Amino acid sequence: MNNSTHSNPNPAFGAHLMAYAGIPTFMRRPASRDLEDIDVAIVGIPFDSGAASWRSGTRFGPRKIRENSLQIWGHNRVLKASPLETLNVGDYGDIAVDPTNINTTVDQIVAEVSAIIAADTQVISLGGDHSITYPLLKAHAAKYGPLAVVHFDSHTDTYRFDHVQHATPFYFGLAEGLIDKEAYIQVGIRGPVEEPNEIEDAEAQGARVLTIEQCFDMGVPAIIEAIHAHVGNRPVYVSLDIDAIDPAYAPGTGTPEVGGFTSYQMLQLVRGLRGLNTVGFDLVEVSPAYDHGDVTSILAANLVFEFLSLLALQREGA
Amino acid sequence: MNNSTHSNPNPAFGAHLMAYAGIPTFMRRPASRDLEDIDVAIVGIPFDSGAASWRSGTRFGPRKIRENSLQIWGHNRVLKASPLETLNVGDYGDIAVDPTNINTTVDQIVAEVSAIIAADTQVISLGGDHSITYPLLKAHAAKYGPLAVVHFDSHTDTYRFDHVQHATPFYFGLAEGLIDKEAYIQVGIRGPVEEPNEIEDAEAQGARVLTIEQCFDMGVPAIIEAIHAHVGNRPVYVSLDIDAIDPAYAPGTGTPEVGGFTSYQMLQLVRGLRGLNTVGFDLVEVSPAYDHGDVTSILAANLVFEFLSLLALQREGA
C-alpha cells in the first residue's frame, strides 16, 4: 500500500491491495489525462521501431515498469522524500505511437508532451527505445530553451546518421540546438566502437563523455561532482538508458553492453542528481521479452521512484 | 481498438491504443466500483493459498488475463454477438484477499460478490485457484437458490477433505446445498485418482461426471446436448478450470493433467452453453509463472470473451 496524501480516489485500482493485485498504474496513481493539479505525469511511450541496431521489444517497457512499481513503498529512505505526498503524481497512460512511422510518432510525442508541460506538469517518460528522447528534448527545449542534459548510457547515441532512430537522438538534439553544448554530459559509455574517433566526435559535437573506465576509476562521488560541475544550475533534462547498467542487473534491454554499472551504483548516481534543476526525465530501452523474473523492470521502476523523489525534493526546496 | 457503445470515458486507458499500449483493464473497460448501470463486472480474485496440492502462482492470473484481453476485438464472429455493445461491462478490479487466511478471504469474496450481484450486476470472476469457487457459489446461491452448475475440469474437486481448498469447492457446494444435485455436471475429468471409487463418489455426492474418455468418444455436439439436458432452464453457474484443457494449450496452470481438450474444443463447448440461463461464471487456475508466451492467458481471455458473448445473447434473448 502506497500511502499518499494524494491517494487514488478510484478503489478499483486497489490502493488497498498488495503488489500482485489490482490494475497496474504507476504506483497506483490515478490514470487520467486531466492534468489539473497534476505536478508530475508518468507518460508511457511504447515505441520500438527506432531500435535499428539489434532487438525490438521495448514497446512493452511502460506496462512492465508500471506493473513492477506496485511493490514500491512511498517513502524514499535515502533521500528522505515522500514523493507521492509532496507531489500530485498522475499516470497519463501511453502516447499513441505508430510502429510503422517514426515521423508521425515523433510529431505525436512532441504534441502531447508539449501540452502536458504547458499545463505546468512535469513529465517522466517511460520508453520505448531511445529514439523517443529526440521529441522529448524538442518538447522540453521549446519551453526551457537549450537544455543541460545528463545522459546515462553505454552508447553515445550521437551517431551522424541522417534520420531519427535510437542511435541518433543526441546527434539531432545537438545539431538542432535542443541541447546546450556547454552542459551535456554522458556517463557510462563503453564497448567497442565503430570508428576510432567516436568519443572524440561526440565531444566535438558538444558532449562531455565519461567512459565507464573513467567512471570506475573516479568512483561514484567524483562522477556526481563532475555532473554538477558540468551542468550547474541550468534547467536539466535527464535521460537514462537502462543499458548503462550491466546486463547482469539489467538483461532485459535491446542492445546490452557488458562491463557496466551495478544497480547500487546507478541508484547512487541518480540520487546524486539532487540539487539540480531538473525539468524532465526519461528512462528508456527496457525490453521485457529479454528479461527474466522482471529484474530489469523492477530496477527501472525503482529508478523512476528516485526521479520522483528528486522532483519532490526540488519542490520542497530541499 | 475495441469499438463499443459503452466506450471507456477515460482516455488514459487507451481505448484508441493497440494491444501493447495503455493501462490493462479487461478489454479496456472502465475500472470502477460504481456499479450503476454496469451489467457485468469482471472481478479478479488473486488468491492462491487454496492450491494445496502442487504449484502456487495463480494470484497473478487476473492481471495476466486482463493484459492479454487487449488484443481481443469486440465482435464474436461465431456467436454473432457484440458483448461490449449489448452490455455495459465494467472492470471491478480485484477483491482484497489474504494469502495467509482462507477463511477471511472466503468471507470477503462472499461479501463483495454478494454486493455486486445485489446491484443486478452479473459477475465473471478471474482466479486465483479453484477454492474461490466455494464463496462464489455461496454468494450466487444466496440470490438464486441451489445452482445448476456446469463444471469444466480435469479434476472432480469433490474431495471429502475437512476444509476449503482448491480440491473441495464442489464437495462443500454440494454438502451445503449451494448446488442443485439434479443439475450439476462435470466435463473433462481425467487422470489417475486417489481412490478407485472417486468418480462414483462424486456421482454419489450429486455430480453427473463426463470423463475425458466419454467426452472424446461422444464428441463436442453430444457433450453440449448432455449439458443442456442435465441443467435444463435452471439458473446455471459455470466454473471453468483452465486445466480442463490439455497442457499443450494451457501449460500455465497449477496442476496440469495430460490428455485433455484442445483450445478449439473448449471454445466450442463454451459456445455450446448458448441458451442456458447463466447467472455466473468463473475461470480459474491460470498460473502465469508456468506459462510461456502467455498462451494460457490468451486462451483464458478469449474464453472470458465467450462468457461475455453468452451473456450478451442472453440479454438479447437470442
Added chain:
Amino acid sequence: MNNSTHSNPNPAFGAHLMAYAGIPTFMRRPASRDLEDIDVAIVGIPFDSGAASWRSGTRFGPRKIRENSLQIWGHNRVLKASPLETLNVGDYGDIAVDPTNINTTVDQIVAEVSAIIAADTQVISLGGDHSITYPLLKAHAAKYGPLAVVHFDSHTDTYRFDHVQHATPFYFGLAEGLIDKEAYIQVGIRGPVEEPNEIEDAEAQGARVLTIEQCFDMGVPAIIEAIHAHVGNRPVYVSLDIDAIDPAYAPGTGTPEVGGFTSYQMLQLVRGLRGLNTVGFDLVEVSPAYDHGDVTSILAANLVFEFLSLLALQREGA
C-alpha cells in the same frame, strides 16, 4: 547431413556436420547472391515494424528458421521429393530493411526480389511480419500478372487502413490489382473481429474465406479440394502466416489466435498444394522471443522444406 547433388562447396558451412554444428544457412545451402543456376533462393526479410497490433520480434525469424533447418534431412518421405537434388537451392541471406521506415523497406524488398525472380530464380521468403507480403506480391505480380493467392492465416489482413502494416497486405494487394480477385482464398480465419461484417468485407474485396469453423467441419481433404478449385492452374503465390496454426504448436508469434490448426493439419494442407502452379512463397510472423524450445521455428523450417518439395515436384512435372 543433408545429402544433395548440389552440395555446399564451402566446407566451413559444415555439410558434414550434425545439426548443432556449423554456420547456419538454410539446410546448409551456400550463402550467395550469385544467382546463376540457382533455382530457388531462400530470402530472409527481418522486418518487424509492420507489427502494428501487438508484439514485435519477428526480425529474428529468418535466423532462427535457418538454424532449425539444419536437422531436416533431404528427402520428403510423404511427397517423395528430394528438393536439394532436384533443385539448386541457394541461401540469399537477408534483405537490408530499415525498422524506422516501412516505405523504403517496401521499395528495397520490391527491388531485390524483382531482381531475383528476373534471374529466373524462385523466391521463398522468411519473415518478418506480414507487411512484407505486400512488396512480395508487388514483385511477383510485376512478373506474373495478377496472382492467385493461397493465404493461410488466422486473420484476414484485409483491413481498410490507409497505410501498409501487417494487417493490410491483402487489402493493398487487392486494391492495387496485384491479386486476382477470382483466385484468392484465405484458410483458417478465426477469432473475434473488429466489425461484424469483417468476413463479408474481405469477401467483398475479393477473398474467398474459409473460417476455421468451416475448415474443421470440412476436413483437410475438402479444404485442399476447395483451394484447387478456387485457384485452378493460375500462377499462385502462397503466403503462410504461422499464426494459422494453434499457439500450442506455434507459440512464437506476434498475434497468437487460439483455436487453430495442428501442425499435422498444416503439413497436410501444404502438401495438398501439390499440382498448383506456384510461383512464390512466404512464411511470416515467427517471433523467436516468444517461442520456447524453438518449437515454432522447427515447425516453420519444416514447412519451408515442404515448399521446397512442392517446387521440386513442379520441376519434375510430378
Added chain:
Amino acid sequence: MNNSTHSNPNPAFGAHLMAYAGIPTFMRRPASRDLEDIDVAIVGIPFDSGAASWRSGTRFGPRKIRENSLQIWGHNRVLKASPLETLNVGDYGDIAVDPTNINTTVDQIVAEVSAIIAADTQVISLGGDHSITYPLLKAHAAKYGPLAVVHFDSHTDTYRFDHVQHATPFYFGLAEGLIDKEAYIQVGIRGPVEEPNEIEDAEAQGARVLTIEQCFDMGVPAIIEAIHAHVGNRPVYVSLDIDAIDPAYAPGTGTPEVGGFTSYQMLQLVRGLRGLNTVGFDLVEVSPAYDHGDVTSILAANLVFEFLSLLALQREGA
C-alpha cells in the same frame, strides 16, 4: 498422497506430503538397491552422450520425471489398476554412466540391469537418450531370448552407422539378434528422411513400420490391433521415445519432430498394450532444459504410470 499397500517406510520421503514437498523418488517409492520382494524397479539412466544428432540434455530426464511423478495418484481409472498396491515398486536410483565413454556405459547398463532382472524384478528405465535402449535390449534378450519390440518414435533409429548412438539402437538390436524380426513394430515414424528408402530399409532389417500418416489414417484402435497382431504373445519389450508425441505436447526433447501424436493418443496407445506379455519398458529422450512448465516430464511420468498399470494388470492376470 499415494496410498499403497507397500508404503514407503521412510517418513523422510514424505508419503504424507503433497507434490511440492519431500524427496522426489518415483511416486514416493523407497529408494533402494535391495531388490528382495521388489516386483518392479524404476531405473534412471542419465546418459546423453549418445545424442549425436542435435541437442544434449537428457541426462536430467530421470530426475525431472521422478519429480513430476509426485502428483500422480495411485489408481488408474481407465485401466482399473492400482499398481502400487498390486506390485511392490522400488526406485533403484540411477545407474552410474560416463558421459565420456559410451562403451563402458553400455557395459555398465547391461551389468546392472541384468542383475536386476536376474532377481526377478522387472525394469522400467528412464532415459537418457535412445542409445540406452541398446544395452537394455541386450540385458533383456539375454534373459528372454530375441524380443518382440513395440517401439513408439518419430524416427526409425535403425540407421546403419557403425557405432552405438541414439540413432542406432534398433539397428544393432536387429543385427545382433536381440530383437525378433518377426515381432518388431515401429509406431509414429515421420519427418523428412536422409535416404528415400529409409522406411524400406528399416523394414528390410526387420521392422514393421507404421508411419504417422498411416497411424492418423488408421486411428488408435486399429493401431492397437496391428500391434497385438504383430507381436502376439511373445515376450515384449516396449521402448517409448517421447518425440513420438508432437512437440506441442512434448517440447522438452532432443530431436523434436513436428506432426506427431497428441498426449491423449499416446495414453490410449500405451493403454492398448494391455494383454501383451511385456517384460521391459523404457521411456527416453526427455530433455528438461528445452521443456517449459515441465509439461514434457509430467506427460512422461504419466506414461510411466501407465507402464506400471500394465504390469499390475499382467500380475493380476487381467
Added chain:
Amino acid sequence: MNNSTHSNPNPAFGAHLMAYAGIPTFMRRPASRDLEDIDVAIVGIPFDSGAASWRSGTRFGPRKIRENSLQIWGHNRVLKASPLETLNVGDYGDIAVDPTNINTTVDQIVAEVSAIIAADTQVISLGGDHSITYPLLKAHAAKYGPLAVVHFDSHTDTYRFDHVQHATPFYFGLAEGLIDKEAYIQVGIRGPVEEPNEIEDAEAQGARVLTIEQCFDMGVPAIIEAIHAHVGNRPVYVSLDIDAIDPAYAPGTGTPEVGGFTSYQMLQLVRGLRGLNTVGFDLVEVSPAYDHGDVTSILAANLVFEFLSLLALQREGA
C-alpha cells in the same frame, strides 16, 4: 562425489554419482527421521502462503536447493572445514505444511523442530517464505532462551501487522520475547519504506539495523566486526533471506529489492560468523519459478554449505 566419513549407506542415493544423477537429498546425506547420532538436520519447510506482499512460489525452494547441492564438494577451502566428516548430517525431508492455514503450519513447525532440537540435533531450515522464521524462533527460544539473532535481509520484517506473515516474523519474535533485544542485528536493509520512520521503529522494537548504504560504506570486515560486537557469545540464531543479495545474483525470490550484496560479499559475511555460538540457521525466500539457470538455488545451496562449515568449526572448537 561428496566424500564423507558419514557416507550415505543407501547406494540408491548415488553417493558414487555425479551432480546430474541420483535422488537429490542435501549433499547426498541419508533421508531419515531417525535422529540418533545426527548432529545436524537439513529440514525443508515448503510453505509460501506467508508471502502476503508479492509473489508466491517458495514452496519449491527446499527441493531446488537440495538438487543444486549435489555439485558441492565436501571441503570448505576458505574455512578449512569438512563438515560432512566432522558432523553427521541428515536430511530430514520436509515438514508437512498446510498452504491454507498458517496457524496449523506454525504449530506443526514448532512441534517438529522442537522435537529435533530436543534430540540434540541442530537444524538448518530451508524455506519457504520468511514467515517460517517465527515458529523457528519459537522452537529455538524454548530451548535456548531469548535468542541473539543475525538477520540478513533487504527488508526489516518487523512490520506491526496483527498476524503472522512473511513481513512480521521479527516483530512477533521481539514482541513475544523470543529475540534478545540487546543482541538482534539486521544487515543489508534497503529499498523504499512504507513509513518514514520504519528503520527507527525497527530499532525501537529492538533491532540494530545496518542499512545497505551503511554496509557498503563500512565494507565487509567492519560489518562482521559489528555483528560480533553486537551478539557477543550469546546463543545465536541466523536467518538469511536470499533477497539480501542483489537480484542480479539472486533473481529467484518473492520480493526482489535492487541494490544489494554480491554473492561474494554474502559468502564472506557468512564466513565471518565464525566464532559465534550459533544454535540455528534458516535460509528463506528462494522462489524457483522466478529463477533462471538455477543461479539462486545454487547460491543458496552454497550458503547452506557455509552454515554447515560454521557448525563443523564450532564442533571442532575452531
Added chain:
Amino acid sequence: MNNSTHSNPNPAFGAHLMAYAGIPTFMRRPASRDLEDIDVAIVGIPFDSGAASWRSGTRFGPRKIRENSLQIWGHNRVLKASPLETLNVGDYGDIAVDPTNINTTVDQIVAEVSAIIAADTQVISLGGDHSITYPLLKAHAAKYGPLAVVHFDSHTDTYRFDHVQHATPFYFGLAEGLIDKEAYIQVGIRGPVEEPNEIEDAEAQGARVLTIEQCFDMGVPAIIEAIHAHVGNRPVYVSLDIDAIDPAYAPGTGTPEVGGFTSYQMLQLVRGLRGLNTVGFDLVEVSPAYDHGDVTSILAANLVFEFLSLLALQREGA
C-alpha cells in the same frame, strides 16, 4: 556494420546489415577453410560430452557466440586496436566432433588445429566444454614447445582422473609436458573442493594458483602484474572458462560457481594480457540452454573480441 579492410567479400553474409540480420559468422568474417592469408581463425568446437560433472549443452556455444558477435563494432576503444583491419580474420566454422567418442574427437581436434597453425594462422577456439583444451594444448605445444598458460577458471581442472574430461585438461597437459610448469597460472579458483589439499595438489603439479579470495584482495592491476611476472615472454596459451565469471554475469554455463569475477573485472584482466607473447586462445563452457537473454554469449563474444585485439596489438608490436 563492422568496418574492416578485410571485408567479407560475400554480400550474402550481410556486412551491410545490422545485428539481427544476415548469416551469423563471427563478426561477419568470411566462412572459409582456405587459410591462405588468414592471420587468425575462429574455430568452433561444439563438443560437450566431456562435461562429466553436471550439465551438458555447451555444444551450442560456438553458434551462439557467433550470433552475438554481430553487434560488436570493429574498434577496441580501450586497447586502441582495430583487429579486423590489422588482421585478416576468418571463420573456420566448426570442427567435426563425435559426442559418443572423446578419443576420436581429441584426435580430430589435434589434427585440424595442428593443420591450421601449421599454416601460420593463429587459432581462437570456441567451446564446447573444457576437455577440448587438452587437444588444443597438444596441437600448440607440438609447434611451440611446452606452453606458458594463463588459465581463468573457478575450478583447477587438474583432477587426477584417469581419462580426458572437462576436469582434467590441465592435469594431462602438465603430466604430458604440454605445459611449462614454470609458467602456468590459474586465476579465479574458488568454491568447495573435493579434497582439502586440492590447491596444494594443483601447485604440486605445476600450477601457480590465485584463488578468488587472493584475487579480490589483490585487485585487478596486481593480478595482471602477477600473470606477467609468472609467464614472462614465453609463448603463452590463454584458456578462459566462462565460469571464472560470477553466474550473475555468466549464468549460461555447465558448472556455475558463485562468488566470481564481474564482467568488467574479466574484461580488464584480459586487456591486461597485453604485451604477452600469446600463441593461442580458447573460451569454453558457454551453455546457451542455461542462459537467458543471451547475456553469457554476449559477454563471451566480447571477450573473444578482446582476444582478437590482443593479437592485433601483438602484430603491430604495440
